Amino acid sequence: MNEISSITEEFVKLIGIEAEPEFWEVEKGHIRRFAQAIGDPNPLWQDEGYAGKTRYSEIIAPPFFLIDAGLVKFVDRLVDMCPDKANINGGTEIDFYRPMKVGDTITTVAKLSEVKEKTGKSGPMIFLTVEVTYSNQEGELVARCRNTFIRR
Numbered sequence: 256m257n258e259i260s261s262i263t264e265e266f267v268k269l270i271g272i273e274a275e276p277e278f279w280e281v282e283k284g285h286i287r288r289f290a291q292a293i294g295d296p297n298p299l300w301q302d303e304g305y306a307g308k309t310r311y312s313e314i315i316a317p318p319f320f321l322i323d324a325g326l327v328k329f330v331d332r333l334v335d336m337c338p339d340k341a342n343i344n345g346g347t348e349i350d351f352y353r354p355m356k357v358g359d360t361i362t363t364v365a366k367l368s369e370v371k372e373k374t375g376k377s378g379p380m381i382f383l384t385v386e387v388t389y390s391n392q393e394g395e396l397v398a399r400c401r402n403t404f405i406r407r
Contacts, residue, residue, distance in 0.1 A: 263370060263372045263381055266367065266370040266381065266383060267370050269367045270366075270367050270368065270369070270370060271366060271367070271368070272366060272367070273364050273365070273366045274364065274365045274366065276362050276363065276364050277362070277363045277364075277365075278360055278361070278362055278363075279360070279361050279363070280358070280359070280360050280361075281316055281320075281355045281356060281357055281358065281359040281360075281361060282357065283314060283357045285320075286300055286301070286314060286315075286316045286317070286320060286357065287300070287301050289316070289317065289320050290317055293317070293319070295317055297317070299311070299314070299315060300314060300315070300316065300317050301314065302314075311354060311356070313356055313357060314356070314357050315354040315355060315356050315357075316354065316355040316356070316357075318349070318351050318354075318398075319349075320355060321349070321355065321361070321389050321397070321398055321400070322347075322400075342404055342405070342406055343404070343405040343406075343407070344402070344403075344404065344405075345382060345403035345404060345405040346402070346403045347400065347401070347402045347403075348400070348401045348402075349398055349399070349400045349401075350398060350399045350400075351397075351398045352395075352396045352397055352398060352399075353391070353395055353396070353397050354397075355391070355397055359391045359392060359397075360391065360392040361389055361390070361391060361397060362389070362390045362391075362392075363387055363388070363389050364387065364388050364390075365385055365386070365387045366385070366386055367383060367384070367385055368384050368385065368386045368401070369382070369383075369384035370382070370383055370384075377407060378407065379407070380405055380406065380407050381405070381406040382403055382404070382405055382406075383403065383404045383405075383406065384401060384402070384403045384404075385401070385402050385403075385404065386399065386400065386401050387399070387400040387402070
């Protein structure tokens with residue numbers, strides 16, 4: 256139990272500290288591949304003619320497209336803090352505010368917002384809640400995501 260408690264203390268020190276921003280461009284080919292990978296045939300994600308006649312006037316990304324970015328480097332850092340531990344997705348909550356369009360540059364900023372330690376049937380567990388803010392090149396809020404990771 257001492258090993259987990261010392262790890263938990265290290266995580267607690269990181270609460271509220273924002274990671275370096277990450278930037279990524281929304282590309283038409285990436286949107287198409289993502290939509291195909293999740294089996295979503297919505298023409299709004301892939302058909303320029305169809306999308307052009309909608310209120311968006313162009314192809315937009317499926318809402319969950321943002322899961323592809325924003326957590327990678329930050330979560331890798333958290334995982335490196337306690338190697339050889341199992342990592343389980345404990346749930347994801349997302350608030351969407353505006354669509355991502357082809358050509359948008361999305362800035363993601365992640366921070367650890369909560370750390371909890373619990374003991375389950377299989378032993379000690381650490382619950383890490385990471386919040387990610389997604390903004391476009393205009394500084395407009397695109398989405399907020401809260402993801403809980405369970406480390407055993």
